[in-house]
Amino acid sequence: MHRFAPAILLLLALACGRSRSVVEQPAATGPTPLQLVVPAWAQDTAHALNLPYDNPLTVEGVALGRKLFHEQALSGTGTLSCASCHRQELAFSDPRNVPNEQGFPRNSMPLFNLAFAHYFFWDARALSLELQAFEPVSAHQEMNSDWNAVCRNLQAHPEYPELFRKAFGSTHIDSLRVAYALAQFERTLLSFNSRFDRWHYQGDAEALSAQEIRGFKLFTGKGNCADCHMPPLFTDHRVVNIGLDAETVDKGLGARSGVAWHMGRFKTPSARNVAQSAPYMHDGRFGTLEEVVDFYAHGVHTAATTLDAHMEPWVKGNVLLSASERADLVAFLRSLSDPGFLADPRLGAPE
Template identity: 40%
Template sequence: MFVSCKDNQTVDSECEDIVYSSPIGFPEIPFPLDNPIKHETVMLGQKLFYDKTLSKDGSVSCASCHKQEYAFSDAGKSVSRGVANEAGMRNSPTIVNSAYHNSFFYDGRVQQLELQIKEALLSPNEMYSSEAHIVATIQSNNAYKALFYKAFGNDSIDVLRVCKAIACFTRTIVSGDSRYDLYKRGVNINITPIEKQGIELFFSDKTQCASCHSGFNFTDYKFYSTGLYTHYYDKGHYYTTKLEQDIGTFKTPSLRNIVLTLPYMHDGSIGSLSELLQHYNHGGKGFINKDKRIDSLHLSNTELQALEAFLLMLTDSSMINNPAYSHP
């Protein structure tokens, strides 16, 4: 996120002309008409994002499962733990660049970020809160009342406004300043031969990696089965569409900051990049809905190392150290 004020003003809570810019080469950050960008709303959302008191027992916040140092994922955990240490159903994905997504959750069951946030607030596997608890907690805090007034023009508090504020903050969390981005822009940085080989392989017809992990965000936002299993107990996108061909299909994740967001797949069952690449190199397992592009690649160890070297280039250290995203 690049932030600026009109007439070179200091960026603070009183600045009315702050501009939230997208990374170079990205489309403008999209904000819905019913939740437009406003600095005061972003600041409120940032505070709510890190507030554990919104959860049922005060133990979990949004940031508990979406940590900035791990590109806002829950690295190291196959599934996250919510209130009362309750295990989640799926791996916690990164929320970076979520402003550009057209659906949310691995099964794509909601199309608005605000609705995804509401589910997380109320889910027994996550924050296990209630609308009454959330409203009462915020109403008992005079500082929050002032922030809601600045954000929305009055101090009326409801869960929709809570979700709008968190969503507004979340949409400002963008990543597009990795070594690969600099290289693509023509910045004179040192690219090793193995990294260059990895770039060529990734975008080649041989691997077809970029046919799904495409565009500026390295995802087409669509749903596929990659042959992780021969039988899927979690039926994925099928729960949304009820179509047989969607059993075992899941949303294509972005590859940005991938080294920080392990483990991988919808259930966190693959623990390392090398293991992940081996899965695709072997062509996955037999499954009726497996995408036809998932087939044995016959890549050498050197080629696999090259692909891994390229994926490491997608790490954006400026994003994970950006104070605009940190605990206020």
């Protein structure tokens, strides 16, 4: 993060036509600092929190972000909020796809544990949550609005100016402050309380069934899944080609960078809460987890030119999964859901 922070500050300042002064640290009498509560087992050297120094979490900033996340005034028609396509009960995802600007379908992504993430969007095109938040508001296929209009509406609203004052020290509202507040709220979407977590990290031997345990052993063993969907976050933060197609149409990261070895690469999604976030893959091509596991069992295009090195076991033909093993894997994936997170009233629409 720190490597990109200066560039991000500059970009943000440009996007809003304002100087850097709006990102100053809150005054001593300002908003109340908020500490993210993450279980000790969920942080290791490969999975550290990635919090920007220029947008510290505060109680007031998070509360404002939560309200903005559910705010329909962010959309051109006044009928869509972020929550319309990021529904809490579906792990903040949505069954619908939205075409990207090249017209390729993109599956709405689930939102949780983003405080650990380094790249955002399927093609990793945003390098921070702050930068990510600029896009949906103005994207034609998403909220199709205009930042000037959004800021004007919020400024004229009976409650927002005061909420911005509490979060950022003055009643002034601009796109940067909206994006910062949204990012703060999104960083509080933490999910670490699945049955798997109770079994694996908290020593509750009863929390998983025998079938789910067999599935976990396949996930970390013969299936080679954990090479990329690495516990505890169940992602490796990489952008890779898993051989969904022999020749990808949507080039993913490659369409952004133009680099040949980036073609067909997409962000590794977390396997947590995956039972809720159907459909699957960047284009939502699979409707069920069974279809996803069938793909890994016998659908991988091993000749794909940019196939990731971690797909080597498939190239060698080593990932042979019987029907009952595939069922075990699906059962395990379902044990990664966190019902408390999916229904936590503190993360839903504010009163």
